[in-house]
Structure formats: C-alpha cells, structure tokens
Amino acid sequence: MKITINGKETNSGAFTNLEELVAASVTKIDGLVVELNGKIVRKNQWKEQILKDSDKIEMIQFVGGG
Amino acid sequence: MQTKKNSPLIIGGKQITNRFFLGTGKFKSKSEMKNAITESNIQVVTVAMRRIDAEKHSENILEYIPKDTILMVNTSGARNADEAIRIARLAREASGVDWIKIEVINDSKYLLPDNYETLKATETLVSEGFTVLPYMHPDLYVARELQKVGAAAVMPLGSLIGSSRGLDTRKFIEILIDEIDVPIIVDAGIGKPSQAAEAMEIGADAVLANTAVAAAGDPVAAARAFSLAVEAGRIAYLAQLNEARESASASSPLTGFLFETS
Numbered sequence: 001m002k003i004t005i006n007g008k009e010t011n012s013g014a015f016t017n018l019e020e021l022v023a024a025s026v027t028k029i030d031g032l033v034v035e036l037n038g039k040i041v042r043k044n045q046w047k048e049q050i051l052k053d054s055d056k057i058e059m060i061q062f063v064g065g066g
Numbered sequence: 067m068q069t070k071k072n073s074p075l076i077i078g079g080k081q082i083t084n085r086f087f088l089g090t091g092k093f094k095s096k097s098e099m100k101n102a103i104t105e106s107n108i109q110v111v112t113v114a115m116r117r118i119d120a121e122k123h124s125e126n127i128l129e130y131i132p133k134d135t136i137l138m139v140n141t142s143g144a145r146n147a148d149e150a151i152r153i154a155r156l157a158r159e160a161s162g163v164d165w166i167k168i169e170v171i172n173d174s175k176y177l178l179p180d181n182y183e184t185l186k187a188t189e190t191l192v193s194e195g196f197t198v199l200p201y202m203h204p205d206l207y208v209a210r211e212l213q214k215v216g217a218a219a220v221m222p223l224g225s226l227i228g229s230s231r232g233l234d235t236r237k238f239i240e241i242l243i244d245e246i247d248v249p250i251i252v253d254a255g256i257g258k259p260s261q262a263a264e265a266m267e268i269g270a271d272a273v274l275a276n277t278a279v280a281a282a283g284d285p286v287a288a289a290r291a292f293s294l295a296v297e298a299g300r301i302a303y304l305a306q307l308n309e310a311r312e313s314a315s316a317s318s319p320l321t322g323f324l325f326e327t328s
Binding site for chain 2: 006007028030031035040042058059060061062063064
C-alpha cells in the first residue's frame with residue numbers, strides 16, 4: 001500500500017489505521033494535527049480511520065515563526 | 067477622560083499591557099526564546115505551522131511558551147486565501163488557538179503581502195469565529211475593507227520583512243492611524259528599538275518584531291530593549307510631544323542674564 005506522507009510517497013503496508021501510522025512517525029503527539037486527503041482528522045478518530053492505498057496524509061506541528 | 071488615544075489596548079476581548087509582540091522564528095534555541103518571553107513579560111507571540119520532519123525529532127515549541135501567553139498563529143507559507151484559511155483551521159484543531167495573523171505572500175523576492183487574498187481570507191475566518199489580525203501593505207482602502215469585514219486589528223508593514231529598515235511606510239501608517247478605528251500593529255522591518263519607539267510615538271497601538279530580537283547576539287536583552295522602547299514610545303505619544311521646527315527655541319529664559327550690563 002502506497003501512502004503519501006507530507007509529500008513523500010512511502011510503502012505503509014504495516015499500518016492499518018491512522019493512529020498506528022502517527023505513533024510510528026512521531027515521538028510526541030502534542031500540538032500535532034493530521035490531515036487525510038485534505039480534511040482534518042481529529043485525534044479521537046485516528047484509531048477508526050482505516051488507511052487505504054494512495055491516501056495523502058499531512059502531519060503538521062507548530063514551529064517558531066514571525 | 068478616556069479617549070480612543072489613551073484607552074487600553076483590547077484585542078479579541080483581551081487586554082494587552084505589553085504592546086511589544088514577539089515572533090518566535092529564528093531563535094538559536096527554544097530555551098533562549100522562552101527567556102526572551104518571560105524576562106520581558108511578552109504577552110503576545112506568533113508561531114507558524116509546518117510539516118513535521120519524521121526523520122528529525124523536533125520539540126514541540128508550545129512547551130516553551132508560558133501558558134498565559136496569547137498565541138497568534140501566522141499563516142506564513144500561504145500563497146493565497148484558501149491556503150491561509152486551511153492553516154488557520156489546522157491551527158485551531160491542533161491547539162484551540164483562534165488568533166490568526168493572516169500572512170499571504172506569493173512574491174519570493176520582496177515578500178510583500180497580497181492585500182487582496184488577505185482580505186478574502188479575513189472575511190472567511192472572521193465568519194468562522196477567529197480573531198483575525200491581517201498583515202498588510204498599508205493601503206487605506208484595504209484597511210477600511212479589513213475593518214469592515216471584522217478584522218480585530220490591522221498589521222501594516224513598516225518595511226520589507228527582515229530588512230531592519232524601520233518605517234519606510236511611515237506616512238501611510240500615519241494615515242491608517244488617523245483613519246482606522248481598529249488597533250494598528252506595525253509589523254515587519256523593525257530592526258531597532260528606536261524604530262519601534264518611532265512607530266509608537268506616531269500613534270501605533272503595538273509593534274511586532276522577530277528577526278531583530280531572535281538574531282541578536284543576546285536575544286533576551288534585545289527583547290527587553292524592544293519592550294522598553296515600545297513602552298517609552300507609547301508614553302511619548304500620550305504625552306503629546308511638540309512638533310519638530312526649523313528654528314531654535316530656547317529652553318532657558320531669555321531674560322535676567324548674569325553678565326548683562328545696561
């Protein structure tokens with residue numbers, strides 16, 4: 001299964017739902033927001049969100065900025 | 067008597083006592099940024115949103131910003147209204163923050179804000195309940211429209227982002243100060259405390275700087291200098307200083323000189 005994470009296409013066969021993918025991608029989920037195919041997925045829905053081929057995921061966080 | 071001039075600064079229902087707003091980009095370390103905020107009692111700070119770098123663990127910047135600080139999320143990276151709106155929604159989802167500095171830029175050389183896209187984004191985000199502070203080129207008509215659609219303040223640029231040129235747009239900011247009722251926050255290009263003080267002396271309600279503080283040799287001291295300059299400029303404005311004049315005006319009495327003979 002190919003999933004695009006932050007613009008990079010990756011093979012993500014090992015993860016069935018969004019929660020597993022997030023857990024494997026980041027060490028802290030505070031202040032993290034996830035978009036699936038352009039729509040925000042709330043943290044409490046990550047587990048139910050089943051991933052499918054060619055999903056596009058954005059993982060975004062706060063950074064320093066003016 | 068309280069007038070528009072001497073009334074406290076209130077934005078989005080919050081009273082602001084420190085009129086120096088600090089951007090959090092470019093600091094060498096997050097702990098240094100935290101010290102700059104706490105030692106000068108900075109009340110309003112901006113942050114941005116970016117993709118996480120999965121290969122590199124990066125700390126959550128919010129952990130370094132005191133809880134009672136007002137967070138304003140900058141939509142930097144947005145090239146049009148839709149992208150700015152998307153970033154604002156992401157920010158609210160991620161942290162509950164609803165103060166948004168709309169920054170829409172699609173010119174990579176001069177980094178000038180796109181006033182038209184900024185106006186569109188402001189209108190939409192106000193209707194979604196955000197407290198919207200648009201970063202803009204100081205154009206009176208656009209400022210009037212921004213005010214009309216519900217901007218909580220307008221943030222005209224003093225000069226090009228990161229240029230440290232100060233108030234290149236001074237005359238136009240003065241016009242906004244004269245004509246616009248919502249707070250005027252001078253943003254961008256403020257490189258020295260004296261420039262920040264100048265903006266406040268002419269009647270701006272607040273000043274935002276980032277590079278000047280973050281890239282200073284001692285950012286904590288720089289934040290302090292800016293805070294004090296902004297406060298001094300505000301007091302000077304309220305004190306109604308005299309206008310500059312071409313001729314001299316003696317400070318001491320011109321009579322009763324000691325060595326005068328008649």
